[in-house]
Amino acid sequence: xRLRTDSTRQRTAWLVVLVALLAFVAVLSLMTGARPVxxxxxxxxxxxPDPADPxxxxxxxxxxxxxxxxxxxxxxxxxxxxxxxxxxxxxxADPGLLGINAGAAFSVVLAVGVFRIExxxxxxxxxxxxxxxxxVAVLLIGRGRNFDPVRLILAGVALSxxxxxxxxxxxxxxxxxxxxLRTWNVGSIAVGSLQPVTAISVFVLAGVVxxxxxxxxxxxxxxxxxxxxxxxxxARTTRIMAVLATTLLAGSxxxxxxxxxxxxxxxxxxxxxxCGPDYRWIVxxxxxxxxxxxxxxxxxxxxxxxxxxxxxxxxxxxGAPFLIALARRRKVIEL
Amino acid sequence: MLVTAIxxxxxxxxxxxxxxxxxxxxxxxxxxxxxxxxxxGFPATxxxxxxxPRVLAAIVIGAAxxxxxxxxxxxxxxxxGSPDVIxxxxxxxxxxxxVIFAGAxxxxxxxxxxxxxxxxxxxxxYLLCLRSGSTGLRMVVVGLGISAALTAANRWLIRSAExxxxxxxATWGAGTLNGLRWPQVVPGVLALLVLIAAAGLSARRxxxxxxxxxxxxxxxxxxxxxxLWLMMAGVGLTACSTALAGxxxxxxxxxxxxxxxxxxxxxxxxxxxxxxxxLILVVADLAAQRLFAPTQLPVGVVTxxxxxxxxVTLLAQEARR
Numbered sequence: 198x199r200l201r202t203d204s205t206r207q208r209t210a211w212l213v214v215l216v217a218l219l220a221f222v223a224v225l226s227l228m229t230g231a232r233p234v235x236x237x238x239x240x241x242x243x244x245x246p247d248p249a250d251p252x253x254x255x256x257x258x259x260x261x262x263x264x265x266x267x268x269x270x271x272x273x274x275x276x277x278x279x280x281x282x283x284x285x286x287x288x289x290a291d292p293g294l295l296g297i298n299a300g301a302a303f304s305v306v307l308a309v310g311v312f313r314i315e316x317x318x319x320x321x322x323x324x325x326x327x328x329x330x331x332x333v334a335v336l337l338i339g340r341g342r343n344f345d346p347v348r349l350i351l352a353g354v355a356l357s358x359x360x361x362x363x364x365x366x367x368x369x370x371x372x373x374x375x376x377x378l379r380t381w382n383v384g385s386i387a388v389g390s391l392q393p394v395t396a397i398s399v400f401v402l403a404g405v406v407x408x409x410x411x412x413x414x415x416x417x418x419x420x421x422x423x424x425x426x427x428x429x430x431x432a433r434t435t436r437i438m439a440v441l442a443t444t445l446l447a448g449s450x451x452x453x454x455x456x457x458x459x460x461x462x463x464x465x466x467x468x469x470x471x472c473g474p475d476y477r478w479i480v481x482x483x484x485x486x487x488x489x490x491x492x493x494x495x496x497x498x499x500x501x502x503x504x505x506x507x508x509x510x511x512x513x514x515x516g517a518p519f520l521i522a523l524a525r526r527r528k529v530i531e532l
Numbered sequence: 533m534l535v536t537a538i539x540x541x542x543x544x545x546x547x548x549x550x551x552x553x554x555x556x557x558x559x560x561x562x563x564x565x566x567x568x569x570x571x572x573g574f575p576a577t578x579x580x581x582x583x584x585p586r587v588l589a590a591i592v593i594g595a596a597x598x599x600x601x602x603x604x605x606x607x608x609x610x611x612x613g614s615p616d617v618i619x620x621x622x623x624x625x626x627x628x629x630x631v632i633f634a635g636a637x638x639x640x641x642x643x644x645x646x647x648x649x650x651x652x653x654x655x656x657x658y659l660l661c662l663r664s665g666s667t668g669l670r671m672v673v674v675g676l677g678i679s680a681a682l683t684a685a686n687r688w689l690i691r692s693a694e695x696x697x698x699x700x701x702a703t704w705g706a707g708t709l710n711g712l713r714w715p716q717v718v719p720g721v722l723a724l725l726v727l728i729a730a731a732g733l734s735a736r737r738x739x740x741x742x743x744x745x746x747x748x749x750x751x752x753x754x755x756x757x758x759x760l761w762l763m764m765a766g767v768g769l770t771a772c773s774t775a776l777a778g779x780x781x782x783x784x785x786x787x788x789x790x791x792x793x794x795x796x797x798x799x800x801x802x803x804x805x806x807x808x809x810x811l812i813l814v815v816a817d818l819a820a821q822r823l824f825a826p827t828q829l830p831v832g833v834v835t836x837x838x839x840x841x842x843x844v845t846l847l848a849q850e851a852r853r
Binding site: 289338339348351352354355356357358359360361362363365366368369370372375376379380382383456458459504506507509510513514516517518520521523524525 | 685
């Protein structure tokens with residue numbers, strides 16, 4: 198299947214198709230689960246909510262927060278993946294490489310094990326702060342004179358190792374922290390209320406806007422630092438913008454949904470196949486595709502096994518064969 | 533040679549320290565007494581039955597991991613190519629989780645699960661790379677893919693099990709020398725020594741291999757066979773280490789780099805690499821036992837932490853230049 202197109206009209210047309218697909222998946226997500234709800238009942242529940250009706254409360258208490266987080270986290274991970282791959286010029290880069298997941302995990306363990314925090318909102322702010330601090334540290338450690346992306350990745354891997362080591366040590370001597378960490382590690386969007394979603398959506402919005410601005414600069418960067426400089430784009434500023442946007446986006450996801458691997462790696466590849474190498478389009482396509490795939494993974498996890506499989510696990514199971522197939526093709530290794 | 537000799541002396545000093553250090557109600561003087569024959573009873577049990585097998589295991593496993601790391605870095609022609617990359621560690625962890633959660637907790641069952649899981653994962657990576665021409669990068673990427681899927685499976689298993697069983701499994705998963713005794717250490721160490729010797733014999737091939745496919749073939753190296761042989765030696769070393777102590781990260785990755793920096797040589801010489809690996813692991817295990825005593829950390833937590841700090845400082849120094 199060759200979807201790649203070069204005209205703006207075709208790209209817009211495909212985008213409309215994708216958005217329609219996203220709307221369909223979102224409705225499907227409201228309907229599916231241990232207690233299936235018919236489409237007309239979903240519509241009723243949305244328009245005229247009736248707290249006494251059990252179907253309505255299933256939709257409002259369980260599925261709407263879950264679907265909303267799927268949308269927000271999917272968009273965030275898609276854009277974050279596109280930015281990180283453009284930033285490092287590495288098609289295998291994942292937002293987790295910047296130390297974001299490790300930072301969030303470490304502070305979740307700290308919050309539970311050391312500060313005895315027990316509320317969901319408490320973890321969220323801790324995890325988000327941990328992600329931001331870790332990413333800033335990676336940026337500072339990895340900054341050289343000319344901001345070599347490879348160094349950035351190395352710094353991310355190294356800092357992640359330290360944080361994971363200490364975090365795991367702390368968790369293994371504290372059962373509550375361990376329990377929280379193992380839940381967080383599977384990456385689930387099954388939240389109990391809309392509160393966490395609204396809490397992070399400002400950061401996600403800021404990250405997406407920043408990401409859209411970075412898109413055009415990344416196009417220049419893709420031609421090499423010298424060419425970019427001669428076109429008047431500063432590589433350094435672009436990379437800092439991309440890291441900041443990625444941190445806001447992936448940090449929000451880590452704080453609310455836990456570790457979702459592979460989504461950020463896989464989605465930009467699909468986007469690139471559909472819309473070509475222009476990063477302005479890749480960012481937009483990645484946003485929509487990320488949400489579609491995360492919601493589909495979550496729906497799949499609800500139906501394939503009794504007791505549900507977390508969305509993060511399903512994404513990894515789907516993503517791994519994708520990555521392997523990618524590696525076996527000769528050309529895709531270099532970007 | 534000099535570097536290796538210094539490393540060996542350092543290993544001995546650390547090893548003796550771990551044998552005689554105060555702990556378990558045994559004072560250093562009593563521990564020394566065990567060696568001079570003036571002391572038996574409980575201190576002798578602690579030193580000879582508990583500490584000695586553990587120290588010996590740390591030295592041999594460290595050396596084995598260092599050698600395995602050197603082999604995989606050559607094989608993948610990638611300085612970051614370590615056994616974890618080919619999915620071995622994660623696969624071994626999956627095997628152990630399945631065994632433990634199925635209710636079999638004995639050492640033999642755990643070891644069997646580790647070896648089976650690890651070998652299946654490594655074989656899958658090898659087979660998936662075989663047909664498409666195994667360049668180093670491709671092997672790394674396919675390994676990453678397999679590892680990621682297995683990691684997800686592991687996390688799911690950990691999430692679904694009882695908390696207590698999960699924590700025991702996770703401690704193993706971090707890599708630990710806690711509770712190793714002679715009955716486990718003797719067969720494990722013997723197997724590792726045989727494998728290290730076998731790897732030593734193929735060191736010359738590693739050298740040729742590092743020169744690239746064409747050069748190696750031109751010099752008469754049977755490429756495919758060498759690759760398979762090295763892969764088997766590397767997997768064997770990692771398998772036995774993992775069966776004994778769980779997946780201890782970073783040693784395999786770092787030992788070859790540090791050894792090369794110490795000897796200032798680019799040539800592949802296995803003795804300093806093995807000695808470096810052994811030194812890292814005995815030091816890390818001493819720290820794991822003593823840092824939060826009486827709580828015993830898994831040694832893998834220490835290796836991954838010092839490893840990360842080492843990398844971070846390295847990068848920070850370079851950045852300041």
